[in-house]
Amino acid sequence: MMAGTVPVDSLQINILVDNSIEWMTALPPPFLNEVPQQLRNNPPIDEKLTGLPFIDLENYCCGAHGLSFLITTTHGDQRHTILFDAGPESKSIDRNIKALKIDPKAIERIVLSHWHADHSGGILTALQLIREAQEGVSNPLPVDLHPKRPIARGIAPAPSFKPIARLPADPTLEEIKEAGGEPVLNAEGHAICDGQVWVSGEIQRVTDFETGLVGGIEWVDGSWQREPGQLVMDERYAVVDVRGKGLVIFSSCSHAGIVNVLHSASKTFPGRPIHMILGGLHLAGPELAYRIEPTVEAIASYKPDYVVPLHCTGFDAKVKLREALGDKIVPGGVGTGVFIVAVKDDESEENRNTRSG
Ligand SMILES: [Fe+2]
Numbered sequence: 001m002m003a004g005t006v007p008v009d010s011l012q013i014n015i016l017v018d019n020s021i022e023w024m025t026a027l028p029p030p031f032l033n034e035v036p037q038q039l040r041n042n043p044p045i046d047e048k049l050t051g052l053p054f055i056d057l058e059n060y061c062c063g064a065h066g067l068s069f070l071i072t073t074t075h076g077d078q079r080h081t082i083l084f085d086a087g088p089e090s091k092s093i094d095r096n097i098k099a100l101k102i103d104p105k106a107i108e109r110i111v112l113s114h115w116h117a118d119h120s121g122g123i124l125t126a127l128q129l130i131r132e133a134q135e136g137v138s139n140p141l142p143v144d145l146h147p148k149r150p151i152a153r154g155i156a157p158a159p160s161f162k163p164i165a166r167l168p169a170d171p172t173l174e175e176i177k178e179a180g181g182e183p184v185l186n187a188e189g190h191a192i193c194d195g196q197v198w199v200s201g202e203i204q205r206v207t208d209f210e211t212g213l214v215g216g217i218e219w220v221d222g223s224w225q226r227e228p229g230q231l232v233m234d235e236r237y238a239v240v241d242v243r244g245k246g247l248v249i250f251s252s253c254s255h256a257g258i259v260n261v262l263h264s265a266s267k268t269f270p271g272r273p274i275h276m277i278l279g280g281l282h283l284a285g286p287e288l289a290y291r292i293e294p295t296v297e298a299i300a301s302y303k304p305d306y307v308v309p310l311h312c313t314g315f316d317a318k319v320k321l322r323e324a325l326g327d328k329i330v331p332g333g334v335g336t337g338v339f340i341v342a343v344k345d346d347e348s349e350e351n352r353n354t355r356s357g
Contacts, residue, residue, distance in 0.1 A: 004191035005198050005269075007243035008073040013278070013338040016096045017068035017087030017122065018310045020333040021061065027330060028306070034061055034100075034335025041101055061099045061335040064092035066118035067252050067280060067311045068126075070102060073196040073240055080193035081106040084238050085113050085252050086122030089168075093122035096334060097129060105133040109192060110181070111144040111199055113252035114235035116153060117168040118311075124171050124179045131180035140182035144192065144199060146234035147185035149173070152219035153229055158287045163217055163224045186236075189268065198239040203256035203264050205231075209294050210257025214287045237261050237279075239269065243342035245305075246273035253280045253312055257291075259298040266302070275340070276306040278332070284314025292317045296324045308332040 023033050035055065043053035066088030072081040087093045097104060107130050113119055123143065130141055154166035173183045189201035211230070218229035232255040240248045247269055251261045258281050262274065277299070283292050299307060299321070308330045309318050322329045332338070 004195050006075050006195040007241045008075050008196050009342045010074045011240050011242050011340040012072040014070040015336045016070050017066050017092045018334045019065050021063050022331045022333045025331045030340050032337045037337050061096040063334050064088050075196050080196050082109045083107050084111050085119040086126045088118040088121040090125040094125050104129040109142045115170050120170040127179040127181045142184045143176050143181040144184045148234050150218050154217045156217045157215040200236045206263050207259050209291050213255045242340050246275035248276045251279035254282045262302050274302045274304045277304050278308040280311030281309050281313040283317035292320050296320050306330050
């Protein structure tokens, strides 16, 4: 157990923004796609004709290239809810929070995984929704950020590495303050939510094949630079330790490499099994194809119960993961809910023995 953290009794995850929506594939028990959740949550009814609830497509979630998780944990009678990333722009986070009928009032902190607009672009809108819902609350909302906000980041694809485009600007600290947020700058790992959630510090790079975001560039001193843009050293992951089940790891874009993330999480929480990995694994594109095999092999060696490859993982990597790990690979997407309840540690030992036996 990492100092300052506590294993939680329950963890609910709502994937608020992701690139894909997958309704048709059967999901294992802790996962529920959007439709059954909508049908349980006061759906509009066709009173005039059939008496059945509508699949209310006009007001369901939309996909967008980015990621946002709503994370709710409980320990005893303490309950905490945070937003981990906020998607790429103002529209998807707004639509999807409303579509899933989430009460923004409950969100007590926003945590940004790294300074890229597909994760930071919805922060100001999320803040606006939360502040409106928290009418009468005067304290600003903590927005947990890495202190090194780049001036600009862009793309210079291999093999020429010629800059072709820049990302939209991340929100500034001033804009965050104006929207009712309080920037909380953290370069080091730290526990939040009474120890129920851990946010990492800088991710140590230990593998030789995970060399960052090939083609990433950063504007430094008036010109585009490759190294800071490729390494994205401001990236952080988050961990929730579910009692009797193990670590649930949120790695939004895995520019540091998901194997480096797993190595870091295992070092931080020694001896804890990895229950679930969720996030963008960033293995798309021909220039990263060589990383798929060693990554899949390394993920398998950690024996996770579930992996939910999202966002920037890429089709080929998902196929290879499925081939190697079968049903442990879960096709989550926007609107997927994950409901994890702790078990007693001795029950979990039994479970794990049964599973491996
Ligand atoms: Fe991303």
